[in-house]
Amino acid sequence: MIALFTDFGVQGPYIGQMKAVLYDLAPGKPVVDLFADAPVGNPKASAYLLAAYAAWFPERTVFLCVVDPGVGGARPALVVEADGRQYVGPGNGLFELIRRRARETRCWEIDWRPGRLSASFHGRDLFAPVAAMLARGDEPPGRPCDDGVDRRPDWPDDLAEIVYVDHFGNAMTGMRAAMLLPDARLSAGERVLERATTFSDRPPGVAFWYENSNGLAEIAVNQGRADRDLDLSIGAPVAIVS
């Protein structure tokens, strides 16, 4: 299975063009859209989101990951293997949390180049063909790289910020709920939030936080919208108050 993680948006031609490459070069492999609306141009916030959601997928899933504000510049192109899953994308920190949390990890710097490489769409021209190769079982088309390549030691283990807001207005943080004390309270948007188990736990209109279905601490309002009620968007700070 190939899973797509990008900031391209659900509209427009970009996702379709990448899928055309995948269907052409890896026929019969299912392709699923994981996120098409990862934090735009923000590899750091995206890295925490990717690490939380990728862990849910079965081994041998290939992740085609493109949050790439530096496309056309000097950042390397990487394949990362971590705990049996493979990741293809730009070397800009996007895989930092995947690598940090993995039991074992390997890295390749892609040196294969397509016949035609556009300056602005490496997702289609470079990363999608490489993802297709990996999905077919080929070796990563590059040279093994040192584990120190493209690391971000200064990034925290959990990110105390909003990293995603969903269709319901729920705001995901970059913090794993398992790393918080069971009775931890969070502060966001000038509100202090208690923990709940699920939505029906809380009266309508009350804001709370809970462990979402992928293990992140997420801020929600039962029958309401946390993004509007607490004025939250990607990048908004969150604090642990107890």
Add this chain to the structure above:
Amino acid sequence: MIALFTDFGVQGPYIGQMKAVLYDLAPGKPVVDLFADAPVGNPKASAYLLAAYAAWFPERTVFLCVVDPGVGGARPALVVEADGRQYVGPGNGLFELIRRRARETRCWEIDWRPGRLSASFHGRDLFAPVAAMLARGDEPPGRPCDDGVDRRPDWPDDLAEIVYVDHFGNAMTGMRAAMLLPDARLSAGERVLERATTFSDRPPGVAFWYENSNGLAEIAVNQGRADRDLDLSIGAPVAIVS
């Protein structure tokens, strides 16, 4: 074929995670997105929309339906079979109109549980695996339930409200056009609307209603947007004035 009907939104990870389960457990079965933007947290409006659109699909289609504001609470998990099609989802009235309009219908309460059931995403953890079982031809993993389970006798046969607004600004009602007199006029947004056969029937800028391609009475403006011009959104009332 498996058809998805949810209020998850077209963005975000939820649809992709459900598809990952379906491709894994029912390989080779095509999956189509019917609605990813059904009325949010509104099983009643959704029930009229689902009944209108499901009837168009061929027999043996499996519908994976998740409009589930009570997830994590006490509502049952159901499989409904109606006129050769199968439906999986929460027992909160979502299947009321499917059942009411079917020539024959059966119902099962799902008692199968996955190894890991999150509190907030039964679509992925419970309903998707069951939909995959049904698509593979397995029996519903539960016990037959009485036809009285999860019925809503107080809901009308047709709903005089807006149940969906599309990309063009057209506003679908929950009323079947075939239940209205041929010269019926509708009132919505303080306007009285005549019936037209299709868009090119009416001058640009004029609001009208017509029978849409799935049989619902739908309000539109030729070369305009009914939602803006008449201030219509989901839940807005509609009346029959003649």
Add this chain to the structure above:
Amino acid sequence: MIALFTDFGVQGPYIGQMKAVLYDLAPGKPVVDLFADAPVGNPKASAYLLAAYAAWFPERTVFLCVVDPGVGGARPALVVEADGRQYVGPGNGLFELIRRRARETRCWEIDWRPGRLSASFHGRDLFAPVAAMLARGDEPPGRPCDDGVDRRPDWPDDLAEIVYVDHFGNAMTGMRAAMLLPDARLSAGERVLERATTFSDRPPGVAFWYENSNGLAEIAVNQGRADRDLDLSIGAPVAIVS
């Protein structure tokens, strides 16, 4: 492969219903979404967008194209074959640039009709079944038409307007970059724009134009949004100032 090009929007049931027809009638053929958000009700702007993006796809791709404000009226239904690719859709100019730029082209007027043809959704009822026939290798179900049918000789070879705005706020023009002088400057939104090779070429916040990954001249702002900063939307005029 079947590629979808429509103005239906990414939400709602329309794309899913067309895919249900395609999976049913052409099982096993991959279907990709190229554009679901082509310029709404605007076959002219759509024609320039389609021509730029279709040329990237491999031979034998079938394009199912529905930007069809005249649905239910008198416009013909066409199959166009151009340089080894096939196009199905309404005869309203949508294929004008495809035909004008092709080395060789043929045209058929579709005279096949389905058992049930709705007045408002020919994409599902007429064009999708025909696209499935073509994807299976069938002959176009119609009679060859003269090359003069549905031509727009008064449309320019390149359109000096915005034809698409993407998720990042980048604004595509209907002009091929290869038709502009290397040092051409463009004027849009009361700004004069220099050419750049790619995003990282320009300082953050500076607006520029560049040749996008499909050969169109596109207006962008590094780490900004051209649509907001320059007040650009579909139809906004663009001028060549040197």
